[in-house]
Amino acid sequence: MSIYIDPEVAVSLRGYEVPERLGFGTAMAPVMFRAVCQDGCWSQGELIPYAPLTIDPAAKVLHYAQSCFEGMKAYRTAAGSIALFRPEKNAARMAYSAKRLCMPSVPESLFLDGVRTIAAYCANLVPGNRGESLYLRPFLIGTQADLTVSASTSYEFYVIASPSEAYHTGNMRLWVEREDARAAVGGTGDAKVGGNYAGSLLSVGRLKERGYDQSLWLNPADRSRVDELSGMNFFAVIEGKLHTPALSGSILEGITRNSLLKLARELGYDLVEGAIHIDTLLSQIASGVCTEAFACGTAAIISPISVIGDEAHSHELYQAPGPVAKALREALLDIQEGRAEDNFGWMQPVDPVNF
Amino acid sequence: MSIYIDPEVAVSLRGYEVPERLGFGTAMAPVMFRAVCQDGCWSQGELIPYAPLTIDPAAKVLHYAQSCFEGMKAYRTAAGSIALFRPEKNAARMAYSAKRLCMPSVPESLFLDGVRTIAAYCANLVPGNRGESLYLRPFLIGTQADLTVSASTSYEFYVIASPSEAYHTGNMRLWVEREDARAAVGGTGDAKVGGNYAGSLLSVGRLKERGYDQSLWLNPADRSRVDELSGMNFFAVIEGKLHTPALSGSILEGITRNSLLKLARELGYDLVEGAIHIDTLLSQIASGVCTEAFACGTAAIISPISVIGDEAHSHELYQAPGPVAKALREALLDIQEGRAEDNFGWMQPVDPVNF
Ligand SMILES: Cc1ncc(COP(=O)(O)O)c(C=O)c1O
Ligand SMILES: Cc1ncc(COP(=O)(O)O)c(C=O)c1O
Numbered sequence: 021m022s023i024y025i026d027p028e029v030a031v032s033l034r035g036y037e038v039p040e041r042l043g044f045g046t047a048m049a050p051v052m053f054r055a056v057c058q059d060g061c062w063s064q065g066e067l068i069p070y071a072p073l074t075i076d077p078a079a080k081v082l083h084y085a086q087s088c089f090e091g092m093k094a095y096r097t098a099a100g101s102i103a104l105f106r107p108e109k110n111a112a113r114m115a116y117s118a119k120r121l122c123m124p125s126v127p128e129s130l131f132l133d134g135v136r137t138i139a140a141y142c143a144n145l146v147p148g149n150r151g152e153s154l155y156l157r158p159f160l161i162g163t164q165a166d167l168t169v170s171a172s173t174s175y176e177f178y179v180i181a182s183p184s185e186a187y188h189t190g191n192m193r194l195w196v197e198r199e200d201a202r203a204a205v206g207g208t209g210d211a212k213v214g215g216n217y218a219g220s221l222l223s224v225g226r227l228k229e230r231g232y233d234q235s236l237w238l239n240p241a242d243r244s245r246v247d248e249l250s251g252m253n254f255f256a257v258i259e260g261k262l263h264t265p266a267l268s269g270s271i272l273e274g275i276t277r278n279s280l281l282k283l284a285r286e287l288g289y290d291l292v293e294g295a296i297h298i299d300t301l302l303s304q305i306a307s308g309v310c311t312e313a314f315a316c317g318t319a320a321i322i323s324p325i326s327v328i329g330d331e332a333h334s335h336e337l338y339q340a341p342g343p344v345a346k347a348l349r350e351a352l353l354d355i356q357e358g359r360a361e362d363n364f365g366w367m368q369p370v371d372p373v374n375f
Numbered sequence: 376m377s378i379y380i381d382p383e384v385a386v387s388l389r390g391y392e393v394p395e396r397l398g399f400g401t402a403m404a405p406v407m408f409r410a411v412c413q414d415g416c417w418s419q420g421e422l423i424p425y426a427p428l429t430i431d432p433a434a435k436v437l438h439y440a441q442s443c444f445e446g447m448k449a450y451r452t453a454a455g456s457i458a459l460f461r462p463e464k465n466a467a468r469m470a471y472s473a474k475r476l477c478m479p480s481v482p483e484s485l486f487l488d489g490v491r492t493i494a495a496y497c498a499n500l501v502p503g504n505r506g507e508s509l510y511l512r513p514f515l516i517g518t519q520a521d522l523t524v525s526a527s528t529s530y531e532f533y534v535i536a537s538p539s540e541a542y543h544t545g546n547m548r549l550w551v552e553r554e555d556a557r558a559a560v561g562g563t564g565d566a567k568v569g570g571n572y573a574g575s576l577l578s579v580g581r582l583k584e585r586g587y588d589q590s591l592w593l594n595p596a597d598r599s600r601v602d603e604l605s606g607m608n609f610f611a612v613i614e615g616k617l618h619t620p621a622l623s624g625s626i627l628e629g630i631t632r633n634s635l636l637k638l639a640r641e642l643g644y645d646l647v648e649g650a651i652h653i654d655t656l657l658s659q660i661a662s663g664v665c666t667e668a669f670a671c672g673t674a675a676i677i678s679p680i681s682v683i684g685d686e687a688h689s690h691e692l693y694q695a696p697g698p699v700a701k702a703l704r705e706a707l708l709d710i711q712e713g714r715a716e717d718n719f720g721w722m723q724p725v726d727p728v729n730f
Contacts, residue, residue, distance in 0.1 A: 045522025048433055072429040073437075077535050078403055082428075082516055085440035085569030086576070122576040157522055161437055167400025167512055167537060169572050169606050171580070180432050182522060204559030204595050208574045214440030215570020217524050219563045221441070221477040225526070240559050240595070251524050 023137055024066040030375040032069040038145055042185045044319060045155055049142045049181035053134040057124050057175040065133050067141060070180065076165035080172040086162030087214045088117035091318045092275075093153035094139035094181075094370065096146045097358025103367040105356050107135050109275045110158065117211040118160055122171035126160055134158060134179040136370055142181050143372030151186030151321065151353065187319035191326035191340045194236040194249070195227035196298055198330060201240045202250065202270075209240070209247070209270030216272075220250040234315070236328060238298055240270050246296040252315035252323065253277040254296070257344045258304055260311075261290040276316040276352070282364060283351050289344065302328065305335040312342025322349040378492055379421040385730040387424040393500055397540045399674065400510055404497045404536040408489040412479050412530040420488050422496060425535065431520035435527040441517030442569045443472035446673045447630075448508035449494035449536075449725065451501045452713025458722040460711050462490050464630045465513070472566040473515055477526035481515055489513060489534040491725055497536055498727030506541030506676065506708065542674035546681035546695045549591040549604070550582035551653055553685060556595045557605065557625075564595070564602070564625035571627075575605040589670070591683060593653055595625050601651040607670035607678065608632040609651070612699050613659055615666075616645040631671040631707070637719060638706050644699065657683065660690040667697025677704040 032050040039047045052070045056063040080086045090110040095103050111132060115125035126134075135156050139146070146154040158179045162172030202220045203209025209216060223235040236254070239245040246265050248254050253274040255264045262284050267273055284291055304310035305328060313325040324341035327334055341349075354360035355367065387405040394402045407425045411418040435441045445465040450458050466487060470480035481489075490511050494501070501509040513534045517527030557575045558564020564571060578590040591609070594600040601620050603609050608629040610619045617639050622628055639646055659665035660683060668680040679696035682689060696704075709715035710722065 045433070048520070052432060070432065072431050074427040075430050076427050077407060077425065077533055078400070078512070078537075081569075082436060082442055083444050083512070083514060083569060084572035084576075085442060086573050087437055087440065089438050120577060121573045122580050155522070157433070157438070159438060165403070167510070168542075169575070171576050178432055182433075187523075199561055201559035201561040204556035204562055204574075206554050206556040206595075207559055207562070208570075213570070213573060214436075214438060215563075215568070215573050217439035218441050218476045218568060218570050219559075220524070221439075221526050222475060225477050240561075 022064065023133055024064055026066060026068040028069045029067050029141060033141060033375065038147065038183050042147060042152065042183055044184045044187040045182045047183055049138070049145055049183065051138065051141060053138045053179040055130055055177045057177065059173055060124055062127060062130060065130055065137070067137050075163060078165035078167055080162035080164055080166070083167065084169055085215045086121050086123060086172055087159065088114060088121060088123065088212055089157060089159035090114045090212060092135065092156045093318060094146050094156060095153050095356045096148035099358055102139055102143045102146055102370045102372055103358065104135060104139060104370060106275055106279065106366050107132055107368060113212060114158060114160065117213050120208055120211040121213055123160055123162060123175060126177050131158060134177070138179050138181050139370045140373045143370070145183045147183050150357070153184060155182045155184040155319070157182070186321055189233065189320050189323040191324050192234050192315065193232045193327040193329065194234050194325055195230065195232035196328060196330040197223050197235040197237055198243055202237045203240055205241050205270065207270065210272060212272060217250065224250065232329065239268055244297055246298055246301065247271050249315050252317035252320060254315055256296065256301065256310050256313040257342060258310045261292050262344060263292045263294070263296055265296050266293045274317055276318055279352065279366065280316055280348055283348060287347065287351060302333050302335055305337060308338055311338045312340065312344055313337055314341065314345040321353065377419065378488055379419055381421060381423040383424045384422050384496065388496060388730070393502065393538050397502060397507065397538055399539045399542040400537045402538055404493070404500055404538065406493065406496060408493045408534040410485055410532045412532065414528055415479055417482065417485060420485055420492070422492050430518060433520035433522055435517035435519055435521070438522065439524055440570045441476050441478060441527055442514065443469060443476060443478065443567055444512060444514035445469045445567060447490065447511045448673060449501050449511060450508050450711045451503035454713055457494055457498045457501055457725045457727060458713065459490060459494060459725060461630055461634070461721050462487055462723060468567060469513060469515065472568050475563055475566040476568055478515055478517060478530060481532050486513060489532070493534050493536050494725045495728045498725070500538045502538050505712070508539060510537045510539040510674070512537070541676055544588065544675050544678040546679050547589050547670065548587045548682040548684065549589050549680055550585065550587035551683060551685040552578050552590040552592055553598055557592045558595055560596050560625065562625065565627060567627060572605065579605065587684065594623055599652055601653055601656065602626050604670050607672035607675060609670055611651065611656065611665050611668040612697060613665045616647050617699060618647045618649070618651055620651050621648045629672055631673055634707065634721065635671055635703055638703060642702065642706060657688050657690055660692060663693055666693045667695065667699055668692055669696065669700040676708065
């Protein structure tokens with residue numbers, strides 16, 4: 021289907037100046053992509069000026085959190101061109117998330133139209149320093165005005181964009197969260213839905229008071245094993261092998277995680293996708309058997325972990341960032357920013373639109 | 376603090392006609408109450424015409440489900456006056472829910488101002504047949520435009536209202552949900568937050584295909600015990616005693632549940648607040664030891680359960696509605712609708728505002 025480009029889009033883009041200090045996810049591009057779904061039928065996609073949404077006070081998204089989202093980036097390559105990283109993976113994950121909440125999937129073609137169109141029109145807004153990008157945020161919300169607890173009959177899909185730095189976490193101090201859970205067995209932990217994030221905020225508030233930065237969530241069934249962080253997957257180097265928790269149903273399958281596993285194999289690391297028992301891990305850090313740990317995700321790429329602690333322990337990692345984290349970060353960014361051969365076929369060039 | 380009444384409110388109310396067929400939560404009153412919180416400071420409350428909200432596309436509520444809500448009713452009494460039922464309980468529960476999601480509490484006085492003001496101005500809209508009411512929906516949403524996963528710095532509190540029938544469920548067929556969970560141990564199940572409801576929709580979709588009406592959720596730790604329904608608490612009459620699951624951390628403490636326990640004690644029933652093992656319950660239904668079961672909540676009041684089933688069983692309850700459900704429903708409605716003495720001091724009259 022063709023995409024409608026609002027005549028105001030050119031005006032908005034011409035009048036826009038990228039702020040000097042970018043931060044992450046705060047400066048918003050002046051345009052957005054939008055499509056509407058009524059009773060299962062999708063409208064044409066349209067690129068329109070960024071503007072507040074008008075949402076009925078009784079809309080399902082506001083009361084019952086019927087919403088899911090994605091996070092991805094448009095990169096400026098070394099050659100100056102613009103490219104997306106594995107966007108079909110985001111389309112597929114969003115379809116999965118939508119299904120978990122009884123929302124219609126955004127068709128892959130519409131999803132890709134959305135992210136490509138906004139990247140193409142915002143090509144001049146994609147910053148080009150190492151780790152910088154145009155962060156893209158596709159999201160889908162239930163908009164029907166009706167207070168009964170049931171799936172919406174109408175939905176709106178948007179892609180908004182934010183010229184961003186890498187999400188700088190610095191060396192992260194992780195608090196082992198043994199009280200709260202971000203996800204239930206049989207819950208929504210493996211889908212990218214709003215409710216998972218709302219529930220994680222309290223833990224973060226508590227650990228900040230204790231001088232920590234991020235929660236390390238455990239498996240909800242018996243909280244004996246590492247699941248992930250609130251917005252990143254977890255890796256550790258133990259006896260020289262690269263370990264990451266196997267997908268358990270309560271872990272979001274990160275596209276960075278998936279890509280790092282492939283890259284690490286190519287780079288010759290020994291990989292273990294399996295259970296990481298938290299108490300074992302803590303003693304392996306204490307004894308120096310676990311030499312490094314890091315987290316990964318689209319926003320933060322790879323973030324080194326310097327400390328993992330709980331009430332009883334606070335163990336410092338041997339190296340942060342360690343050599344494996346550094347090597348993988350370089351290898352991934354080199355592909356994303358076009359300095360290395362894209363052997364996996366991950367990058368999808370976007371043709372800039374000039375106006 | 377005084378409440379600002381928009382001059383358009385009178386116009387909106389004068390022009391409004393209550394629809395003939397009410398339904399539940401679909402017809403919205405033409406006014407709403409609103410207050411805004413910025414960096415912890417609450418604005419004056421205001422009554423304004425019902426209108427779409429303008430929400431930034433990057434607002435936290437849309438992405439991270441930072442939202443909580445309440446459900447309560449303004450009743451027309453037999454004498455024609457208007458009254459609220461235990462509104463301070465809703466204020467307290469909303470404060471608890473807000474805290475769970477790192478949101479500022481709506482001060483009790485502001486919450487009560489909100490529900491009283493809208494009830495007072497909408498007095499003419501409160502329908503008066505048995506079980507009918509003006510359903511009130513207070514809700515609080517995080518509105519800051521910022522894509523980082525963190526608590527919002529700005530919030531909006533609304534109360535909207537809907538002239539409604541009792542939420543008619545008829546005799547309900549419950550499906551024992553053994554796969555999905557609506558809440559985690561250490562999750563948000565005891566708070567009234569959007570994410571709990573989004574996660575429950577898929578289960579309901581599945582059971583409808585099997586000819587059931589509602590999910591019966593089990594305790595998330597080992598799914599051996601009854602927790603509640605998606606929007607109602609659970610009761611069963613077993614060997615003549617009235618049983619309801621004890622509050623477990625994953626159950627929402629219903630105000631109807633709390634009130635029925637007090638009423639039932641007054642009416643002389645033997646009460647047991649404790650574990651209801653699902654397999655025991657199923658065999659007690661099969662053997663006739665469990666004679667009736669029902670669910671309760673503000674919207675549906677008391678709804679009889681006619682069948683509880685799963686893959687292996689489908690057990691019919693001896694009576695639906697049974698005598699206990701009928702007696703409690705009558706006793707509660709008689710207080711709410713002013714036909715019986717309000718010995719508990721539950722009802723709070725609201726003075727109608729004429730204009
Ligand atoms: C809970 C959670 N885990 C992991 C990730 C990492 O996924 P990805 O690598 O696709 O960004 C994210 C976010 O993006 C997340 O929200
Ligand atoms: C999950 C859940 N349980 C129980 C209830 C019943 O609570 P109340 O009696 O306060 O309406 C509700 C809704 O109102 C609910 O959403």
